[in-house]
Amino acid sequence: MTSLSDRPVNPVVGMTVPHESANLHATGTALYTDDLIVRHQDVLHAWPVQAPHAHALVAALRTGPALQVPGVVRVLTAADVPGLNDAGTKHDEPLFPTEVMFYGHAVCWVLGETLEAARLGAAAVEVDYEPLPSLLTLTEAMHAGSFQGHQPTVSRGEADAALADAAHRFSGEFECGGQEHFYLETHASFVYVDEGGQVFVHCSTQHPSETQEIVAHVLGLHSHDVTVQCMRMGGGFGGKEMQPHGFAAIAALGSVLTGRPVRLRLNRTQDITLSGKRHPFHARWDVGFDADGRLQALKATLTSDGGWCLDLSEPVLARAMCHIDNAYWIPNVEVNGRVAKTNKTSQTAFRGFGGPQGMLVMEDLLGRCAPLLGLDPGELRRRNLYAPGQSTPYGQPVRHAERLTTIWGQLLDRADVVRRQEQITAFNAAHPHTKRALAITPVKFGISFNLTAFNQAGALVHVYKDGSVLINHGGTEMGQGLHTKMRQVAATSLGVPLATVRLAHTRTDKVPNTSATAASSGSDLNGGAVKNACEQIRGRLAEVAGRRLNIHPDDVRFYDGRITGIGFTDQVIPFAELVHDAYFQRVPLWAAGYYRTEGLHWDSARMQGEPFKYFSFGAAVSEVEVDGFTGAYRQLRTDIVHDVGDSLSPLIDVGQIEGGFVQGVGWLTLEELRWDVSDGEHRGRLATQSASTYKLPSFSEMPEVFNVHLFEQATESGVVYGSKAVGEPPLMLAFSVREALRAAVAAFGARGASVEIPSPSTPEGIFWAVEQARAGAAAPAGSETSPVTTD
Numbered sequence: 159m160t161s162l163s164d165r166p167v168n169p170v171v172g173m174t175v176p177h178e179s180a181n182l183h184a185t186g187t188a189l190y191t192d193d194l195i196v197r198h199q200d201v202l203h204a205w206p207v208q209a210p211h212a213h214a215l216v217a218a219l220r221t222g223p224a225l226q227v228p229g230v231v232r233v234l235t236a237a238d239v240p241g242l243n244d245a246g247t248k249h250d251e252p253l254f255p256t257e258v259m260f261y262g263h264a265v266c267w268v269l270g271e272t273l274e275a276a277r278l279g280a281a282a283v284e285v286d287y288e289p290l291p292s293l294l295t296l297t298e299a300m301h302a303g304s305f306q307g308h309q310p311t312v313s314r315g316e317a318d319a320a321l322a323d324a325a326h327r328f329s330g331e332f333e334c335g336g337q338e339h340f341y342l343e344t345h346a347s348f349v350y351v352d353e354g355g356q357v358f359v360h361c362s363t364q365h366p367s368e369t370q371e372i373v374a375h376v377l378g379l380h381s382h383d384v385t386v387q388c389m390r391m392g393g394g395f396g397g398k399e400m401q402p403h404g405f406a407a408i409a410a411l412g413s414v415l416t417g418r419p420v421r422l423r424l425n426r427t428q429d430i431t432l433s434g435k436r437h438p439f440h441a442r443w444d445v446g447f448d449a450d451g452r453l454q455a456l457k458a459t460l461t462s463d464g465g466w467c468l469d470l471s472e473p474v475l476a477r478a479m480c481h482i483d484n485a486y487w488i489p490n491v492e493v494n495g496r497v498a499k500t501n502k503t504s505q506t507a508f509r510g511f512g513g514p515q516g517m518l519v520m521e522d523l524l525g526r527c528a529p530l531l532g533l534d535p536g537e538l539r540r541r542n543l544y545a546p547g548q549s550t551p552y553g554q555p556v557r558h559a560e561r562l563t564t565i566w567g568q569l570l571d572r573a574d575v576v577r578r579q580e581q582i583t584a585f586n587a588a589h590p591h592t593k594r595a596l597a598i599t600p601v602k603f604g605i606s607f608n609l610t611a612f613n614q615a616g617a618l619v620h621v622y623k624d625g626s627v628l629i630n631h632g633g634t635e636m637g638q639g640l641h642t643k644m645r646q647v648a649a650t651s652l653g654v655p656l657a658t659v660r661l662a663h664t665r666t667d668k669v670p671n672t673s674a675t676a677a678s679s680g681s682d683l684n685g686g687a688v689k690n691a692c693e694q695i696r697g698r699l700a701e702v703a704g705r706r707l708n709i710h711p712d713d714v715r716f717y718d719g720r721i722t723g724i725g726f727t728d729q730v731i732p733f734a735e736l737v738h739d740a741y742f743q744r745v746p747l748w749a750a751g752y753y754r755t756e757g758l759h760w761d762s763a764r765m766q767g768e769p770f771k772y773f774s775f776g777a778a779v780s781e782v783e784v785d786g787f788t789g790a791y792r793q794l795r796t797d798i799v800h801d802v803g804d805s806l807s808p809l810i811d812v813g814q815i816e817g818g819f820v821q822g823v824g825w826l827t828l829e830e831l832r833w834d835v836s837d838g839e840h841r842g843r844l845a846t847q848s849a850s851t852y853k854l855p856s857f858s859e860m861p862e863v864f865n866v867h868l869f870e871q872a873t874e875s876g877v878v879y880g881s882k883a884v885g886e887p888p889l890m891l892a893f894s895v896r897e898a899l900r901a902a903v904a905a906f907g908a909r910g911a912s913v914e915i916p917s918p919s920t921p922e923g924i925f926w927a928v929e930q931a932r933a934g935a936a937a938p939a940g941s942e943t944s945p946v947t948t949d
Contacts, residue, residue, distance in 0.1 A: 160693065162686060162689070162876060162877065162878055162879075163804075163873060163874065163875050163876060163877055163878070163879060163880040164879075164880075165650070165804070165879050165880065166650065166653070166716075166717070167717065168717060168718070169650040169879065170646045170649040170650045170655075170656050171643075171646045171647060171650045171804075171806045171807070171879045171881070172804065172805060172806065172807075172808070172879075173646065173656075173807070173808075174807075174808050174809045175642065175646065175656065175807060175809065176642075176809065177637075177639050177642050177810065178639075178641050178642040178645055178661065179390065179635070179641070183637075188390065189389055189390075190343055190346070190362065190389065190390060190391070190392055191343075191346040191347065191348055191360045191361060191362045191388075191389065191423075192343075192346045192348065192421065192423045194348050194360055195348055195419070195421045198350065198419045200418045200419065201348075201418070201419045201420070201421050202231055202232075202269045202270065202271065202276075202412060202413075202416060202418050202419065202420045202421070203269070203270050203271075203272060203273040203275075203276045203420075203421050203422075204234075204267050204268070204269055204276060204408060204409060204412060204420060204421065204422040205267065205268050205270065205273065205276035205277050205279070205280045206264035206266075206267050206268075206280065206428060206432065207264060207265050207266045207267070207268065207280045207283045207285065208262045208263065208264055208265075208428075208431065208432070209258040209261070209262065209263045209264075209265055209285070209287065210261065210287075210839075210840075210843075211258050211261060211287050211289050211290075211292075211842070212258075212260060212261045212292035212294065212501040212502075212841050212842025212843075213257075213258060213259060213260075213289070213290040213291065213292035213501045213842070214257070214258040214287040214288055214289045214290055215256065215257055215258070215287065215288040215290065216255070216256050216257070216258065216265055216285060216286075216287060217286040217287060217288050218284075218285070218286035219235065219265065219266060219283070219284075219285050219286075220283070220284040220285075221233035221235065221266065221283055223282040223283065223284055224268055224279040224280065224282040224283045225279075226282070227270075227275060227278050227279040227282050228275065229270045229271040229272055229274075229275025229276075229278075229279075230268060230269070230270050230271075230275055230276065230278075230279035230282075231269045231270060231271060231416060231418075232268075232269045232412065232415065232416055233266055233267070233268050233269070233279070233283065234254075234266060234267045234268075234269065234408065234411055234412055234415070235254055235266045236252075236253070236254035236256070238411060238415060239253065239254065239376060239411065240377060240378040240414075241374075241375050241376050241377050241378030241379070242375045242376060242378075243376070244375070244376070245372060245376070245403055245404030245407055246372070246400070246403070246404075246467065246468075246469065247368070247372075247400075248467065248468045248469075250467045250468055251404070251467045251469070251504070253376060253404055253407060253408070254266060257290075258287065259466035259467070259501055260465065260466050260501050260502050260503055260504075260842060261431070261501075261833075261834075261840075261841075261842035261843045261844065262431035262432060262503075262843075262844070263432075263466075264432060265285060266283060267280075267408050267412070267422075268280045268283065269412050269416065269420060292501040292841060292842055293499070293500045293501055294500055294501060294502060294833055294835050294841070294842055295500070295835060296333065296438060296440045296461060296463050296498055296500070297440075298500070299461075299463070299498035299499060299500050300440070300461060300498060304498060304499045304500070305496050305497060305498055305499060306464060306467075306468055306471070306497050306498075306499040307464070307468050307471060307472045307475075307497045308472055309494065309495060309496045309497075310475070310476060310479065310494075310495050310762070310765050311492065311493065311494050311495070311765060312479045312480065312482075312491065312492075312493045312495075312551050312552050312765045313491060313492045313493070313551070313765075314489070314490065314491045314551045314552075314553075315455070315489050315490030315491065316490055317455045317456065317457045317490045317491060317492035318457070318492075319490075320446055320454050320455035320489065320490035321444055321445075321446045321454075321455045321457060321490075323446075323454070324446025324447060324448065324454045324455060325446075325447060325448050325449040326446065326447040326448075326449075326451075326527075326530070326531060327444070327445070327446045327447075328444075328445055328523075328526070328527050328530065329442075329443065329444045329445070330442075330443060330523070330526060331440070331441065331442050331443075332440070332441045332443070332518075332519055332522050332523070332917075333438070333439065333440045333441070333917070334438060334439050334515060334518055334917035334918075335438050335825075335829075335830060335831060335917060335918055336435040336436045336437060336438045336463070336505060336831050337435055337436035337508055337824070337825040337829050337831070338430055338435050338436075338829065338831060338846075338852055339393070339394075339395045339396065339397030339433075339435065339436075339508060340393075340430075340849075340852070340854055341391070341392055341393025341394060341395060341397060341398070341636075342392040342393050343362055343391060343392025343393060344423060344424045344425065344426060344428075344429040345362060345398070345401065345402055345405050345422075345423070345424045345429055345432075345433060346361070346362045346405075346421075346422070346423040346424070347359060347360065347361045347362070347402065347405050347406040347408075347409040347410075347421075347422045347423075348360040348361075348409065348419065348420070348421045348422075349406065349409040349410045349412070349413040349419065349420050350413055350418075350419035350420075351413055351414060351417065355383070356383060356384075356385060357373065357377065357379065357383060357384045357385070357410050357413070357414065358385050358387070359373055359384060359385065359386045359387070359406050359409070359410055360387050360388075360389070361386055361387070361388060361402055361405075361406045362388065362391045362392070362394075362398055362402060363386065363388050363391075363398050363402040363403070363406065363634065364388075364391070364394045364396070364398045364399045364402075364634050364636065364674050364675045364676055365398075365399050365400070365402075365403075365634075365672075365673075365674035365675070365676070366386040366387070366388050366632075366634065366664055366665070366666050366672065367386070367632070367666055367670065367671055367672045367673075368400070368403060368674065369386045369402055369403050369406050370384045370385070370386045370666045372403035372404070372406070372407055373386070373403070373406055373407050373410045376407040376410070376411060377407075377410060377411065377414060381666075384410070384666075385665060385666055385667045386406070386665070386666045387663055387664065387665045387666075388634045388635075388663065388664045388665075389663045389664075390634075390635045390636070390637075390663075391634065391635065391636035391637070392636075392637070393636055393637055394634075394636035394675075395508060395509045395636075395821070396506065396507030396508040396509055396511060396676060397433060397434070397435075397506065397507070397508065398636070399470070399506065399507040399674045399676050400434075400469050400470055400506050400507065401433045401434055401469075401506055405422050405424070406422075408420075408422055409421065409422040426847075426848055426849070427847050427848060430844065430846075430847045430848070430852070431503070431844050431847055432503065433503060433506075434465060434469060434503045434504045434505045434506035435503060435505050435506070435508065435831060436505065436508035436514075436515075436825065437462040437463055437464065437471065437474055437475075437505040437508075437512065437515065438462070438463040438505075438831075439460060439461065439462050439463070439478065439515040439516075439518075439519070440460075440461045440463075441458055441459065441460050441461070441519045442458065442459045443456065443457065443458040443459075443519065443523055444456070444457045444458070445457075445523055445527065447527070447531060450541065451531045451533050451537075451538050451541055451542075452541055452542055453486055453487065453488045453489075453542050454488075454489060454490060455488070455489070455490040455491070456482070456488050456490070456491050456492075456493070457491075457492045457493075458482060458492075458493045458494070458519065459493075459494045459495070459496070460475065460478055460479060460482070460493065460494070460495045460496075460515075460516065460519070461495075461496050461497075461498055462474065462475050462478065462495075462496075462497050462498065462505070462512070462515070463498050463500055463502070463505060464497040464498060464499060464500070464504070464505055465499075465500055465502045465503050465504040465505040466499065466500070466501060466502065466503070466504050467504045468497070468504075469504040469505065469506045470506055470507050470511075471497045471504075471505065472497065473511070473512070473608045473609065474505075474506075474507065474511055474512035475495045475496075475497055475512060476495070476512070476608050476762065476765070477511050477512035477513050477516070477604075477608055478495070478512035478513065478515045478516035479493050479495045479512075479516060479765065480513075480516070480550070480551075480552055480604065480608075480765075480769070481512070481513040481516040481517050481603065481604070482516040482517070482519055482520055482551075483520065483550060483551055483602075484516075484517040484520045484521065484600065484601070484602055484890075485539075485543055485544055485562050485600040485601065485602040485775070486520065486524075486539070486542040486543060486544065487542060487543070487544050487545065487548045488551065491551040493551070501842055502833065502842070503844075507676060509818065509821060509885065509886050509889050510603075510886045510889050510890065511676070511677065511886065513603055513604075513886065513890065514822070514825070514889060514890050517601070517603075517890055517893070518826075518893065518896075518917065521599055521893045521896070521897060522917070524538055524539060524542075525597075525897050525900050525913075526912050526913070526914060527912070529904065529910050529911060529912050529913070530910075530912050532910065535597060535897060535900075535901065536597065536598045539598070539599065539600065540563075540566060543559075543562045543563055543566065543600065544556045544559040544562055544602065545559055545560075545563075546559045546560050547559075552765055552766050552767065552769070553766045553767060553768070554604075554767070554768040554769070554770060555768075556602070556773060557772060557773070558772075558773070558775070561775045561801055561869070561872070562600055562602065562775055562777075564869075565600070565775055565776065565777050565799045565800075565801065565869055566598070566600065566777055568799050568867075568869075569598065569777045569778070569779055569797060569798075569799045570598070570779075572797055572799065572865070572867060573779040573795075573797035573865075575596065575598070575779060578596060578781065579596065582594045582595060582596065582781070586905050590786075591785070591786040591787060592783060592784065592785055592786060593783070593784050593786065593902045593903075593905035593906055594781065594782065594783045594784075594794070594902060594905075595781070595782060595784075595898050595899075595900075595901030595902035595904075595905055596779055596780060596781040596782075596795075596898050596901070597779070597780060597894050597895075597897035597898040597900070597901055598777060598778070598779045598894060599777065599778060599890075599891070599893040599894040599897055600775070600776070600777045601774070601775065601776040601777065601778075601800075601887055601888075601890045601891055601893075602773050602774075602775055603678075603773060603774045603886060603887040603890065604769065604770030604772075604773055605677070605678050605679060605682065605770055605771055605772055605773070605774055605882070605883045605887075606677065606679060606682075606755055606758055606769060606770045606771045607673065607676070607677045607679060608677075608760065608762075608769055609760075610758050610759065610760050610769070612673040612674070612677070613673070613679065613683065613754060613755035613758055613771075614673065614683065614752070614753065614754040614755070615631070615632050615633070615672065615673065615683035615684045615686065615687040615752070615753050616631070616632055616669045616670070616671070616672065616687050616750065616751065616752050616753075617629065617630065617631040617632070617669060617684060617687035617688040617690070617691045617750070617751040617752075618630040618631075618668050618669055618691065618748070618749075618750050618751070619648065619688065619691035619692055619695060619748060619749055619751060620747070620748045621652070621695055621737055621747040621748065622737075622747070623737060623738055623741050623747075624734055624737075625654070625658065625719070625732075625733045625734025625735075625737045625738075626658055626659075626660070627648060627649075627652060627654060627658055627659045627660065628659075628660050628661075628662055629644055629645065629648050629659060629660070629661045629662065629688060630661075630662045630664075630665070630668040630669055631644055631661075631664070631669060631684040631687060631688055632664065632669040632672025632673070632683075632684060632687070633664065633672075633675045633680045633681075633683070633684040634664050634675040634680075635664070636675070638680070638810075638814060638885055639807060639810035639813070639814070640675065640680045640681060640684065641661045642807055642810055643681050643685065643806045643807050643810060644661060644681075644684060644685060644688050645659045645660075645661055646806055646807055647685045647688050647689055647692075647806065647878060647879065648688050648689075648692050650879065651688070651689050651692035651693055651696060652692050652695065652696055652716060652733075653696070653715070653716025653717045653718065653719070653720075653721070653733070654716075654718070654719045654733050655718055655719050658719065658733075677886075678774075678883035678884070678885040678886040678887065679755075679883060680885070681806060681878065681881065681883065681884075682755070682771065682877055682878060682881075682883060683753055683755065684753075685753075685806070685878035685879070685881075686751075686753030686755075686877075686878050687751040687752055687753040688751055689751070689753075689878055689879075690749075690751035690752055690753055691749040691750060691751025692749070692751070694749035694751065695746075695747060695748070695749050696716060697711070698740065698745050698746065698747075699714075699716075699721075699736055699737070699740055699745070700712070700714040700716075701745075702736060702739055702740045702743060702745060703721045703731060703736055706731065706736075706739070707722075707723050707729055707731070709723045709724075713725075716733070719732060719733040719734075720732060720733065721733060721736050755771050756876065757771065757876070758770075758771065771876065771877065772874055772876075772877065772882065774800075774801055774802070774882050774883055774884075774887040775800075775801040775869070776798065776799065776800035776801055776869075776887060776888065776890075776891055777798070777799055777800075777891070777894075778796060778797065778798045778819070778891035778892075778893075778894040779795075779796070779797045779894060780793065780795070780796045780797075780861065780894035780895045780897075780898045781793075781794040781795045781796075781898060782794060782895060782898040782899055782902055783902070784899065784902040784903065784906075784924060784928065786906055786928050786932075788921060788925060789920075789921040789922060789923070789924035789925025789926070789927075789928060790921045790924075791827075791899060791902070791921065791924060792862070793823070793859065793860065793861040793862065793895060794861065794862055794863065795861055795862060795863035795864075795865075796819065796861040796863070796864050796865070796894070796895070797865045797867075798815060798819065798865065798866045798867065798888070798891055799867045799869055800815050800866070800867075800868060800869060800884075800887070800888060800891070801868075801869040801872050801882060802815075802868055802869070802872070802881065802882045802883075802884045803872050803873060803874035803877060803880050803881040803882030804872065804873050804874070804879060804880035804881055805868055805881060806878070806879060806881045808868060810884075811868060811884045812866050812868070814884045814885060814888060815866050815884065815888040815891075816864065816866060816888075817888075818884075818885070818886065818887070818888030818889040818891070819888050819889065819891045819892050820855050820859070820860065820892075821855070821889055821892075822888070822889035822890060822891065822892025822893075823855055823859060823892040823895050824854060824855035824859070825889075825892070825918065826892050826893070826895065826896045826917060826918055826919060827859075827895060827896065827899070827918055827919045827920065828853045828854065828855055828859065828918060828920060829852065829853060829854065829855075829918060830846065830852075830853065830918050830920055831844065831846055831852070832844070832845040832846045832851075833845065853920075896915070896917070896919055899915060899919050899924060900913050900915050903915060903924060903927045903928050903931050904931060906928045906931045906932050907930075907931030907932055907933075907934060908931075908934055911931065911934070913927065913931055914927070915927045
């Protein structure tokens, strides 16, 4: 076996190749879960009965009227569940609730011959509710002491003493909003029972194994009675890590009870009102700097809005707490965390998984404190970057910390920052009602699952007698290019052309007990497993070739479908011919691969250890222009230098960096979830439940000039072919846009004033911040406190 990170000569990894389904996507022939129903007869359709209260008891549920509607076949209720009436892993998420916990909570589901029949049947179901008091906002929950789950602490040094001794000390509060996943494909499941009683679940899920487990325990079956397949997803972003399980269980229950295939696909409004979102966060902080502007201490409390049940709120909070330092060394730290319980959808995983919220607290803090310290925000950030030999507040050494400084310097040069700053100063002097600014922000993001046990993966690789290769692995494809990378890994490991390798759909009966495709670890984990399986096969083939070439198996070389020996090329065996020989010598041509991430340890009770295999680094410079009359702004230019190690697939990685950045900009500047917080009859109703009311980033929000550069000479040891994860870290590069907006707002006011902007920094929010800056106030309307120096 070769080293995990070593690449052979002329590898297929590292080549610029298109997404493996690009043609299918572009031509509309790619199949998704809901496309499969046309292949089956007698399909039933599911529709939810959603409660019109934020919090209420279900006093009575009368399904009889629905059964009188033509085309309605059955109404599913808690009485129909043969197993466990729970859709989660914490046993706090009843599939059919007796207590409504958020506006739109589904109390039962109607099955109809057509979707319209199911809809009309749901409208006919009669439900009596007893409304109860509700908590909707973080402020309400905190005042009421409404919390759930653990309340961990990350600490190092003596934060209180260091704060007392700090040359400069500031305190403040901060709150950031949530984010709707808004994947193109809404939640979808299609389930049927085969002739042997096997429950076959087609599901748009990032975690097929957990979907399998939840369906099995709802039905009272064993996992081997349930098979889950995910062909591909039309987007996931974390929203399909935990949330699909209950919807799949409803479809499976309906299929088992009726003996007919059941399709459950949410429309957009149902998806937004039923499924969870990114966690909003509130932070209180107290920070100290020395006379040179270097961080000395941070004391903070992070409170996340978990919604009505735990879902993944505890690990999301843990990651936020482990990323509050972002890329900065803080000698003394005390960070406390807690999860609020509110009457909203259960907030869940979203790209970054709490990391963005924790890092945003630090970036907001530095942006607010820099003017009070008399420092340029970029310089304040640069002074505090991690240096080699330093470790995180939870005790993990920051390997390759020097890359932060190198990336920072490269970015300043590539983006021509010094010259552009001069141009911006001249522009602002000539334009009293329009201001420009740029900002630079870094990213340091840990890669691995918080829970150590999840850092494992399996793969099943077949080589057929004609030399063609089929891969099964436990990862799921949601458009991010995982399957493309796995084909490149297999082709490299076996030494065959990329066209030789095909990839099968992800299925739990091929690779069991898989982890979710999440935590940016899909390529690391599944790539390691695929490589392991391929190397087992290649090792057997090398023995066959060695005998034929009369050389040691270690001296056999595989490249581009040809096999030869080290140091000579006059004897070449085609790969297909060698495979044919191996078959007739009764050499197995398939292998089950396995990979576990080494070097991880995490004590969740003490919040100490080394939970991450490595850190991904990056930095971005963004320039914006703000209209002082409206608060509207343009993104003029963004330059990014990002560390993906030795890229497995550069075209895929650049696309992920661009997409992650834009999604981050959406969260920080546009996307605003609004609930009705009045005491009226629609209290708790989500007002932004469609594309007409929820603002998504579009082409018009893209930077007019957008440059992405992959950091070079960045091999990461101990990871498949020296690569690094790319899925989540780029989202946090969008901090540069928000900090540029802050600087542009500041340009409307007095020099040296601390400026606060809301999150999301919508044009409306920026307008009011500009008004406050012009008036010389310390903070914009809506801010609870501003930094106060206690020098």
